[in-house]
Amino acid sequence: MRAYLDNAATTPLDPQVVEEMVPVMQDAYGNPSSAHAFGREVKAKIERSRRSIAKWLNVSPSEIIFTSGGTEADNMAIRCSFDSLDIEHAITTDIEHHATLDTLEDVCEKKGIKLSKVRLDDKGYVDMDHLEKLLASNGRSFVSIMHANNEIGNMVDLEFVGDLCKKYDAILLSDTVQTMAHFPFDFSKLKVHFATCSAHKFHGPKGAGFLYMNKNLKVPSLMTGGGQERGMRPGTENVYGIVGLAKALDVACEHVNEHMEHVKGLKYYMMDALEARIPGVMFNGDPRGNSLYTVLNVSLPPNEKSGMLLFNLDIMGIACSGGSACSSGASIGSHVLSGINADVNRQSVRFSFSRFTTREEIDFTLDKLEEFYKEH
Numbered sequence: 001m002r003a004y005l006d007n008a009a010t011t012p013l014d015p016q017v018v019e020e021m022v023p024v025m026q027d028a029y030g031n032p033s034s035a036h037a038f039g040r041e042v043k044a045k046i047e048r049s050r051r052s053i054a055k056w057l058n059v060s061p062s063e064i065i066f067t068s069g070g071t072e073a074d075n076m077a078i079r080c081s082f083d084s085l086d087i088e089h090a091i092t093t094d095i096e097h098h099a100t101l102d103t104l105e106d107v108c109e110k111k112g113i114k115l116s117k118v119r120l121d122d123k124g125y126v127d128m129d130h131l132e133k134l135l136a137s138n139g140r141s142f143v144s145i146m147h148a149n150n151e152i153g154n155m156v157d158l159e160f161v162g163d164l165c166k167k168y169d170a171i172l173l174s175d176t177v178q179t180m181a182h183f184p185f186d187f188s189k190l191k192v193h194f195a196t197c198s199a200h201k202f203h204g205p206k207g208a209g210f211l212y213m214n215k216n217l218k219v220p221s222l223m224t225g226g227g228q229e230r231g232m233r234p235g236t237e238n239v240y241g242i243v244g245l246a247k248a249l250d251v252a253c254e255h256v257n258e259h260m261e262h263v264k265g266l267k268y269y270m271m272d273a274l275e276a277r278i279p280g281v282m283f284n285g286d287p288r289g290n291s292l293y294t295v296l297n298v299s300l301p302p303n304e305k306s307g308m309l310l311f312n313l314d315i316m317g318i319a320c321s322g323g324s325a326c327s328s329g330a331s332i333g334s335h336v337l338s339g340i341n342a343d344v345n346r347q348s349v350r351f352s353f354s355r356f357t358t359r360e361e362i363d364f365t366l367d368k369l370e371e372f373y374k375e376h
């Protein structure tokens with residue numbers, strides 16, 4: 001038996017998505033920019049996908065820009081904004097994904113713009129009073145705060161952050177890569193300027209995603225070339241990816257409550273069982289609070305073999321991902337765990353679930369973990 005508990009890294013393709021993509025791969029080979037029928041048919045598939053996505057998010061189709069995934073969408077939002085929106089200051093947190101954090105650091109350094117970090121509490125939640133102080137005491141800010149953290153699962157209240165940013169005329173990017181298709185969204189109500197999506201996080205294909213960009217913004221394109229995506233993302237479109245992305249979002253959104261219930265049940269089951277079976281176990285973040293239901297970051301007590309835990313889990317057929325707060329030269333460690341001052345002596349493991357995760361996979365993992373801690 002094997003257990004795949006690394007769904008925050010990527011998810012398996014849903015067979016319904018494959019079914020939708022294969023005929024497009026086989027038959028729809030026209031270039032969507034071609035004026036002839038072969039091209040027009042393919043272009044129609046792209047636009048149908050865009051409309052379907054826009055409907056789920058309650059936005060206009062023109063607010064969806066297809067990209068190669070989350071990293072590109074995050075880069076696009078940040079780099080385009082600093083070139084045109086009179087940004088004087090930037091705000092983020094220490095636990096953002098590298099796709100936004102590194103990009104923001106790069107842009108701010110090159111443009112000589114001050115980058116402030118909002119304080120986090122012990123559990124990793126954003127200090128909203130501090131965010132307001134930073135907004136109030138600086139010029140127009142670009143704020144990058146992710147909706148849910150991919151390592152520890154902490155979430156922010158996007159409605160609250162959006163309202164705060166609006167009060168101070170700030171531009172808000174929220175990396176929604178871990179929450180898109182996992183929660184219902186209504187961007188017509190949220191005061192978010194940019195949000196990002198990656199299909200492979202919800203059983204869609206890799207290399208496909210989009211940037212939601214509020215229609216009132218006017219920003220220049222990052223790239224030059226053809227006029228695809230209304231000039232914002234030139235280059236021949238990833239048609240199969242786009243069709244797969246739209247189908248994956250359809251399937252996820254149609255059954256979002258059902259999926260949520262199933263996955264949340266597994267997460268809480270695993271938490272309870274770990275507490276009962278592994279003495280000294282703790283959790284990073286606030287998994288029973290405002291937390292992503294697909295992620296559980298477990299902090300395990302130190303013992304002489306715990307450094308080998310991930311290696312052992314892999315050998316035993318369990319896929320999960322590691323994390324250490326260590327930031328010494330020997331190991332780069334996790335900037336998220338360092339950012340919340342996690343104990344460097346404990347071994348942290350992120351288990352992440354999807355609607356395809358089974359109770360058997362969790363039980364198998366629990367048995368192996370218990371064995372490991374009994375033996376060592």
Ligand SMILES: Cc1ncc(COP(=O)(O)O)c(C=O)c1O
Pocket residue numbers: 008009068069070071072074097099146149150175177178197198199207209
């Ligand atoms: C929060 C977050 N943002 C961005 C990304 C990058 O997405 P992609 O793999 O589509 O470039 C990821 C994926 O790991 C992520 O978890």
